[in-house]
Amino acid sequence: MAVITYRDALNRALREEMRRDDRVFIMGEEVGEYDGAYKVTKGLLDEFGEMRVRDTPIAENGFAGLGVGAAVAGLRPVVEFMTWNFALLAYDAIVNSAAKIRHMSGGQFTVPIVFRGPGGSALQLAAQHSQVPDPWYANIPGLKVCAPATPADAMGLLKTAIRDDDPVVFIEGELLYNVKGEVPDEEHLVPLGVADIKRAGEDVTIVAHSKMLHVALQAAEKLSAEHEVEAEVVDLRSLRPLDLDTYVASVKKTNRAVVVEEGWPVAGIGAQVVDDIQREAFDYLDAPVARVSGLDVPMHYARALEKIIVPDADAVVKAARHVCYLD
Amino acid sequence: MATKVVMAQLSPTMEEGKLLEWKVAEGDRVEASDLLAEIETDKANMDIEALGGGVVLKILVEEGxxxxxxxxxxxIGEExxxxxxxLEEAAAAASVASGAVEPGFPEEADAVVPPAPPEAPPPAAPVPPVVEPPHSKAGESSVTxxxxxxxxxxxxxxxxxxRVSDIQGSGPGGRVVKRDVEAAIAAGGTVARATEPSGGAAVAHAGAPSGPRRLADETLEPSQMRKAIARRLVTSIGPVPHFFLTTEIDMxxxxxxxxxxxxxLTGGKIGVNDVLVKVAAEALARHPEINASWEGDTIRRHGSVDIGIAVAIEDGLITPVLRAADRKGLLEISTEASELIGRAREKRLLPEEYQGATFSVSNLGMFDIDQFTAIINPPEAAILAVGGTxxxxxxxxxxxxxxxRMRVTMSCDHRVIDGATGARFLETFKAMLENPLELVL
Incomplete structure (x- = not known):
């Protein structure tokens, strides 16, 4: 197995799928000549040419809508947003067009499109460029939503997303592009809607996804080394559909749960996960489920305040100790 | 090393306490078990004692x-x-406590645990919990x-x-959590609730293998008919479907x-009520089906006959419990009852002294009441209302x-007791009172 970056894993997924299926094409701002704002599409223009790697104007609603039309017409577009913050302009194309056409046409048309780009906070990008869009899309029936945390999952999920006949919102982690990890040399597909246990443990279940998976794993190591608590870390990987079977089974084993997300607490992904747990695992709970999320405020530009707003491993450790009645 | 004196949870339902009186002043030297303060709880006035020695360095709460x-x-600490x-910690806690949070567990109400700020606050001074009061009782509410x-x-x-109610809870507010049940199972299911706050008189209770407790509780599977009776009657009068049996006894x-x-007797006198308690206890020992509780899926027959004696006190009512009354003589019952009743009137009963009765006796004879019906105090299955002679x-x-002549009315929980069952008990009760020599049999 090769050890490659999350960025290169996405690049490999795109390349493999474009080689496999000539209906697959890429469209977005600076995806061609510039190799992509985050270099995810590096080298693709050279290999596949201008017909399949299209630079677009700065007009998100326009090229997202164009992608939806191309998908309905039989192509398999991958639309890159420079970040998901800019995709707010394309929300109508994604939510009102892509997510609805299959339903409103009575199944006559499917929309096999992938919208992808980075989400979440990075470093001092301030309120408008640090948002976590996960719940905005996970709320919408008709969409599938992925948020991979590791290079292998990023590659496997993107390939599956491109092959899926429904629109997939693929949210990458802006700070994850340089994360390295083992990726299988052979073809690697990860099913949508299936979570993954990234660390086994007996005492508490930590549910997380994307960047927060790494925070959760860091917390789990601290809990083990300093607090004699063995945490089981569940990586959601897909946010719609959620794999409640996996995290409910884990909570039934550990009796305690901490649900972590980078975004805002109100109506967040964690709210849904907690709801599933309290309903499906009520008789197994030893403590109210704890949530760790970003603070309920617009992201601040100041570095010190940004650090306070985004959850860190200490916050997860504190919540885990709390549900284990160790405080 | 300074140690904290905190508001102890002196009853299971106590959420706050009023400081009635400090027995010490700043600068006083105290030894272990010296009286520190008198506290008014939701149930009684109780004392807080020092668990260790030292000098009272600071008093943070004023009387009242x-x-x-x-x-x-x-x-408390050294000069x-x-x-x-x-002191900083106390000030911080006071500002937190203004929110609607569970005592001692302020994060409980937060939906979100915020991440730690970049500069972690200084760790709290290392304070051994020497003067901390014993942990709260399991969070049983006598109201609900x-x-x-x-x-x-x-x-x-x-x-x-x-029964979770038999297990000491270690979670917030006395919540019984997984580790408590694991410990109880490991101990063979005999880990009882904590016995009492420091300085209180020990009362054998709830699963203690020694003492006057005669038999272990017995859990019975109700028959389908009994389940149907329980289900049907609760829909009519509930949640405890009462019925009443009255008889008149020649005294x-x-x-x-x-x-x-x-x-x-040279000392105290045996009262009519003591005789009634003794006879009721003896009758209960002969009719264990009355000394029972409905527990939803099962019926519990209590191994011990613990009789609650209803005592009217200022602005309320409390029922001190005479444990293992069937195993005690009249004199012992009389002495113990008058002591309990005395302290009940002074609101000085410990929680375990007024909880967990298996049957109650309420007597309004002294108020010239001929006959009345009493309300069952769950999970007891019956209460005997005694009129005047x-x-x-x-x-x-x-x-x-x-x-x-004296009229008594027994209120029965119909889920546990049927008319004929209750009547047979009353028959025994009446026969024993009318022929008290039976007591020596």
């Missing part, structure tokens, strides 16, 4: 002030010791009869045949017995005689 359970009320860290327990703890206790011989005994004409062997 009410503070939540767990709040720092004073500091000249720096207690600024503890519910016990705070996590769902998995409840399920594990059920599977193991334990002549019982009064003679009492008079004869009292004539030989009145001279009245009755027919005895075809002649009209004036006899001292």
């Amino acid at each position: 002030q009410t503070v939540p359970v767990g709040a720092l009320i004073g500091i 000249g010791e720096d207690i600024s860290a503890l 009869g519910t016990v705070k327990a996590s769902p998995v703890a409840r399920r594990m206790a059920d599977d193991a045949g334990l 002549g011989r019982a009064l003679e017995l009492r008079k004869a005994l009292n004539a030989r 009145i001279e009245k004409p009755v027919v005895v062997d075809g002649e009209i005689e004036v006899r001292p």
